[in-house]
Amino acid sequence: MNLFLQQLLKLQSLDQMALDSKKQIENIHAEIERIQGKTSQLEAYLTQKQQSMQQQELQYHSNASQLQSLEATLTKQKTRQLSTKKMEEYQALENANADLKRKIEDLENQILTDLDYLETEKKAYMQWVATTQRDLKQLQLREKQLLSAKQSLQTTYVQQCAHVSDFEIHLQDPFYEAYTILRRCGKAFPIIVPIIKGNQCSGCHLSVSGDTVAKATRNTQPQCCENCGRLLFVEQKN
Ligand SMILES: [Zn+2]
Numbered sequence: 272m273n274l275f276l277q278q279l280l281k282l283q284s285l286d287q288m289a290l291d292s293k294k295q296i297e298n299i300h301a302e303i304e305r306i307q308g309k310t311s312q313l314e315a316y317l318t319q320k321q322q323s324m325q326q327q328e329l330q331y332h333s334n335a336s337q338l339q340s341l342e343a344t345l346t347k348q349k350t351r352q353l354s355t356k357k358m359e360e361y362q363a364l365e366n367a368n369a370d371l372k373r374k375i376e377d378l379e380n381q382i383l384t385d386l387d388y389l390e391t392e393k394k395a396y397m398q399w400v401a402t403t404q405r406d407l408k409q410l411q412l413r414e415k416q417l418l419s420a421k422q423s424l425q426t427t428y429v430q431q432c433a434h435v436s437d438f439e440i441h442l443q444d445p446f447y448e449a450y451t452i453l454r455r456c457g458k459a460f461p462i463i464v465p466i467i468k469g470n471q472c473s474g475c476h477l478s479v480s481g482d483t484v485a486k487a488t489r490n491t492q493p494q495c496c497e498n499c500g501r502l503l504f505v506e507q508k509n
Contacts, residue, residue, distance in 0.1 A: 273490045275446040276504050279463055282439055282450070287460055289431035292424055299421045306414045310407060317403055324396055331385045338378045345371045449493040449502055463502040475499035 345368060352364040439447070453462045464474040470484050471477065477498040487494040487503045494503045 272504070272507050273446075275444045276463075276490065278442060279446050279450050279502075282435070282442065282447075283461055283463055285431065285435045285438055286454065289428060289435055290460060292428040292431055296421055296424050296428060299417050299424065303414060303417050303421065306410050306417070310410045310414070313403055313407055313410070317400070317407075320396065320399070324393070327385075327389060327392065331382065331389055334378060334382050334385065338375065338382060341371060341375050341378065345375065446493045446502070449495070453500065453502065458500065461501070463504065464496075465506045466503050472496035472499060472501060472503060474501040479503065 348364055348368050348371065352361060352368065355361050355364065450462055461474065464472060466479060466484055466487060467473045470479055470481070472479050474496060475498050477496075479496055479498070483494055483497060483503065484505070486492065488505045490504065495501065496503055
């Protein structure tokens, strides 16, 4: 095989390795972003639930202290009622006390219902918090692992790119020129492919003309596939 082609195949495999690393870095990066999104979503939900739970507890305590104050008022009114001499005043206090007792009863019922609800709710909430915090911990661990994998891959990628540059710095033949044009255009790898059985380009798997096969066999100038534009070569049989 032509030396230029041999070098190109070597360059292509170096390029391919660097490209694989780059792809892996991109995938890891996307995964990290997904995990970060999930983490902040869970954290926001956790805060929201905490606040709602606190709100319910506050409401419960506020009702309880309102109950205490109503009970204190009732006691005071009863004492006043005992010392009153006027029938009218006595009756008015009697009505006010009955009213207060109804309010106290309603509030007691409300507090009992709330307490019941709070206890059930709190149990479920605590369980949920424990599960969520475990999930968060796992997500953080996974993120840490991915960040470290990404970092090491980035180091590898930089080394691979340097290796490619070192290798190609001395290449300057028509085959190499054709390869770099295709690479610059973002042609999908592999860029240089063998012609396989049935005169097919092994890049796009379509047939190439007999003329192209003949030129590629002579191997004096770069030959491209008429269909996909990849560089073609003929594998030598040993
Ligand atoms: Zn092709």
